[in-house]
Amino acid sequence: MNKRNVILTGIPRSGTTLACHLLQKLPETVALHEPVDLTVYRHLTNHRPICEGIGRFFDEMRDSIETRQIAISRHSDGTVPDNPFSDEFSESGLRKHVNPRGEIRIEKALGPDFLLVIKQNQIFTAVLESLIQHFPCHAIIRNPLSVLGSWSTVAIPAHFGLATSVERLDPGLAERIEPIQDAVERQLCLLSWYYEKYLRVLPQESILRYEDIVATGGKALRIVAPEAAQLNERLETKNKNKLYDAQLLRQLGSRLLNSGGAYWDFYSRESVEELLRD
Helix, strand or coil: CCCCEEEEEECCCCCHHHHHHHHCCCCCEEEEECCCCHHHHCCCCCHHHHHHHHHHHHHHHHHHHHHHCEEEEECECCECCCCCEEEEECCCCCEEECCCEEEEECCCCCCCCCEEEEECCHHHHHCHHHHCCCCCEEEEECCHHHHHHHHCCECCHHHHCCCHHHHHHCHHHHHHHCCCCCHHHHHHHHHHHHHHHHHHHCCHHHEEEHHHHHHCCCHHHHHCCHHHHHCCCCCCCCCCCCCCCHHHHHHHHHHHHCCCCHHHHCCCHHHHHHHHCC
């Protein structure tokens, strides 16, 4: 295990891209936002070749950064963004994804043992039991109502209660979610699966809350990179986001509060009720 090759995952729309953006500010650290083309793993059900492929990708990125100062990442004008979605809505009524995958320049001075962080949400979570045997792994979570609110605004599979790519890799999720017809109920099942996976696979100290990252100006990321203790960014929580439809959020909140799920192992019902207050 090369402890300088780090896996970062988390619930979609929990702040994982923000975390990469902040980590990228640190010396001796490169944090890449969804750099891996996962279509090559589309038909795999075995975790081993995926982990091996990710290991090779780490090696390729290290070599490229060291020899060419070039890495692959989703980016905005050559930099790792703090949010992959625009605040503007398209004709579909959902927010625009604005970060293509491509080459970015890594111009800061790096030693041979720099920290390389690669972030991906769904697939990395699905194979987390295997990844943790090969890499240091961390996950980011967020208040479940805010996650549902964000899912309602963006064109990702979770918006529709879908998780096709991870169902192949986690038959237990497939068995649970497949019979469910209601879209919100499917979202709640999927949401619980993320929290449950992190609770079961990761040590508690490797699970970071979005709210703590914001409250500490990024310092909470010192669990991933010790140098993050020096961060002091001015960050504002997006948990009460004006982009979320208030009526829909109340409906989602009611469904959430009347559900059971692993999210309650991390967040209290009071924290959800607080977000529903005007």
